[in-house]
Amino acid sequence: MRTKLIAGNWKMNGSFESNGALLRALKEQWPTLPCDVLVCAPAVYLAQCRAELAGTGIGWGAQDVSAHTAGAYTGEVAAAMLADVGCSHVIVGHSEPRSYHGHSDALIAQKCLRALESSLAPILCVGETLAERDAGLTNAVVMRQLGAVLEMLTPRQAAQLVVAYEPVWAIGTGRTATPDMAQEVHATLRRQLHAFSPDAAATVRILYGGSMKPDNAPALMAMPDIDGGLIGGASLQADSFSAIIRAAA
Numbered sequence: 001m002r003t004k005l006i007a008g009n010w011k012m013n014g015s016f017e018s019n020g021a022l023l024r025a026l027k028e029q030w031p032t033l034p035c036d037v038l039v040c041a042p043a044v045y046l047a048q049c050r051a052e053l054a055g056t057g058i059g060w061g062a063q064d065v066s067a068h069t070a071g072a073y074t075g076e077v078a079a080a081m082l083a084d085v086g087c088s089h090v091i092v093g094h095s096e097p098r099s100y101h102g103h104s105d106a107l108i109a110q111k112c113l114r115a116l117e118s119s120l121a122p123i124l125c126v127g128e129t130l131a132e133r134d135a136g137l138t139n140a141v142v143m144r145q146l147g148a149v150l151e152m153l154t155p156r157q158a159a160q161l162v163v164a165y166e167p168v169w170a171i172g173t174g175r176t177a178t179p180d181m182a183q184e185v186h187a188t189l190r191r192q193l194h195a196f197s198p199d200a201a202a203t204v205r206i207l208y209g210g211s212m213k214p215d216n217a218p219a220l221m222a223m224p225d226i227d228g229g230l231i232g233g234a235s236l237q238a239d240s241f242s243a244i245i246r247a248a249a
């Protein structure tokens, strides 16, 4: 049985003051947690997350990682640095850097490798655009995106992954995949993992992301292959994030 994971992706939002208020509210609301909970903060605020969250059970993670280990890569953040500040996870391959910064499948696979080498679990995002869905390409797109990473990994490494299915057309739009639509893609991803490694298929959590909110979270997370959520907008308020945590319980 996979423990559900609720991961907040703050994206490029927050300040010391607002983060502190959000994290303190979460700590107060969740002295004990009903599932795994994580916030993925902008890199400059990860030390603040560590200061607020160490010892609470709520984890913290980053939103990207360099494909390089160290050296003359101005502006990049190495996996070892994320581990050093206490991160357990890092988002890799989100559709925003895929589209705005041209992150390719090959680059994303390298980022996953660097994360795993530093004992960080990559949260690998996959998902189709609306045009790709309309063209009947959803499964082909997400399988290509996952396959590009799996081909670089051992089965043992693959078991450390978290996968997030994020239909691009549902991100920040208020549109969401229905539970049946999401389950169909999650089941496809689970079958692909199983063909690679039955152990990884049993272990890997496949999250849904794309306008998950308190009102749709219960039905989405009731589906057999939806193991939690990667939450954008609704993770910025303690009450809505907590309502999704409750839905996972």
Ligand SMILES: O=C[C@H](O)COP(=O)(O)O
Residues within 6 Å of the ligand: 009, 094, 166, 170, 171, 172, 173, 174, 209, 210, 211, 212, 230, 231, 232, 233, 234
């Ligand atoms: O990483 C999170 C996703 O991009 C979903 O964002 P959203 O919940 O604001 O739609």
